[in-house]
Amino acid sequence: MDKIRVGLCGLGTVGTGVVKVLESHQARIRHKLGCDVEIVKILVNDVNKPRDVIIDTNWLTDSPDELVNNEDIDVIVEVMGGIEDTNSLLEQALRQGKHIVTANKDLMAVYGQKLLRLAKENHCDILYDASIAGGIPIVRTLVDGLASDHIEKVMGIVNGTTNYIMTKMTDEGLDFDQVLKEAQELGFAEADPSSDVDGLDAARKMALLANLAFKMELTLEDVDVKGIRQVTQDDINFAKSLGYTIKLIGIASMHEDKAEVTVEPILLPKDHPLALVKNEFNAVYVHGEAVGETMFYGPGAGSLPTATAVVSDLMEVVRNIRLGISGNAYIDPQFERQLKADHERFSRHFIRLDVEDQAGAFQEITNIFSDQHVSFAKILQLPGEKEGRAEIVMITHKISQEQLLKSLQALENLNVVERLISHYRVDGEE
Structure with a gap:
């Protein structure tokens, strides 16, 4: 086969980047693969819309059938987004024997396992590296480089928008609403930022990473999610004073064949590698039983970085076609889905309380924690904003989620506690 023909779905930011990478790196790609890779059709919403890239207008179509049912097309590259309609299109393409490359983490988080099985049944590849970071x-x-290792933990910053916001809040002392508005003006945040700032985007990516790392079929519903809307400058300043930086972090861990996946604001030691990742950059930290700690850092979005990942996946598909080994990548999950119960989930925690500043109040609070066998690594008591009130900031030693929840519930019923201001997980100190 001296030429592989591609149908491209979407010509937005990433789609335009894919066209540019294929054109500018054509000689290098041909040298590495031994054949040409050529776009022959591009699915768009409006064929008459002005484009930022020079293309043959005969490539453009607004009909999915011209890609799915085109016998000349070998690979579908999907970078248009969406879930339900896109899933239907890709299912049809797989049944027609077409290989898939996608950058769509929303689709893969919802229908990924189903699509992977369908691809295997039809002897097709489906690659999605660009969908995550x-x-x-x-x-x-995770699939190849660390295939021989037992992955125990994957931890990272996998959403550039929230990392940009947290960086600005930390470094410039700005409030969440101010930074969000700036991020929207710069194009780092969408007009509706909910998916990013509420942690859903990161949760989808962490579900995919957990599947790969632990060889277990986990879904978005298995991820505990907490966004960054509630993070305040006071939280950030208290964290700084204790030697920590707050970041929105995804964590997936497995112990004794049971998994835990969370996305939440986390206090990291200020010199932790992830604490030093700034602005819209992403980083993923992988801990393997044999390899130990490794970290992968780079741009998590953008036209050319994402397009480069898409084209790399496309090249892998082409290699498999030429070697006659397509459709063999998917392997059924090795482990049954098992999630850690609250008494099996251990971590340290930052807890901040608004309390009555009176004799015996601190003793009542510590009694609550003592009842749950919770001990502390650090404690601060400071005057509150109102007369007769104080703020207590504590960092626990490692405790179970069950111990934490019971302690917080008991605190709510304590008369000397006006309110629980905030609480966050603390990580990165093993």
């Missing part, structure tokens, strides 16, 4: 090749690392 843009230009960082984390999927291929």
Whole structure:
């Protein structure tokens, strides 16, 4: 086969980047693969819309059938987004024997396992490295580079928008609403930022990473999610004073064949590698039983970084076609889905309380924690904003989620506690 023909779905930011990478790297791609890779059709909503890239207008179509049912097309590259309609299109394409490359983490989080099985049934490949961390090749690392190791933990910053917001809040002392508005003006945040700031985007990516790392079929519903809307400057300043930086972090861990996946604001030691990742950059930290700690850093979004990952996946598909080994990548999950119960989930925690500043109040509070066998690594007591009130900031030693929840519930019923201001997980100090 001297030429592989591609149908491209979407010509937005990433789609335009794919066209540019294929054109500018054509000679290098041909040298590595031994054949040409050529776009022959591009699915768009409006064929008459002005484009930022020079293309043959005969490539453009607004009909999915011209890609799905085109016998000349070998591979569908999907970078248009969407879930339900896109899933239907890709299912049809797989049944027609077409290989898939996608950058669609929303689709893969919802229908990924189903699509992977369908691909295997039809002897097709479906690759999705670009869906998780843009230009960082984390999927291929987990599937191939660390295939021989037992992955115990994957932890990272996988959403550039929230990392940009947290960086600005931390470094410039700005409030969440101010930074969000700036991020929207710069194009780092959508007009409706909910998916990013409420942690849903990161949760979808962490579900995919957990599947790959632990060889277990986990879904978005298995991820505990907490966004960054509630993070205040006071929280950030208290964290700083204790030697920590707050970041929105995804964590997936497995112990004794049971998994835990969370996305939440987390206090990291200020010198932790992830604490030093700034602005819209992403980083994923992988801990393997044999390899130890590794970290992968780079741009998590953008036209050319994501397009580079897409084209790399496309090249892998082409290699498999030429070697006659397509459709063999998917392997059924090795482990049954098992999630850690609250008494099996251990971590340290930052707890901040608004309390009555009176004799015996601190003793009542510590009694609550003592009842749950909770001990503390650090405690601060400071005057509150109102007369007769104080703020207590505590960092616990490692405790179970069950101990934490019971302690917080008991605190709510304590008369000397006006309110629980905030609480966050603390990580990165093993």
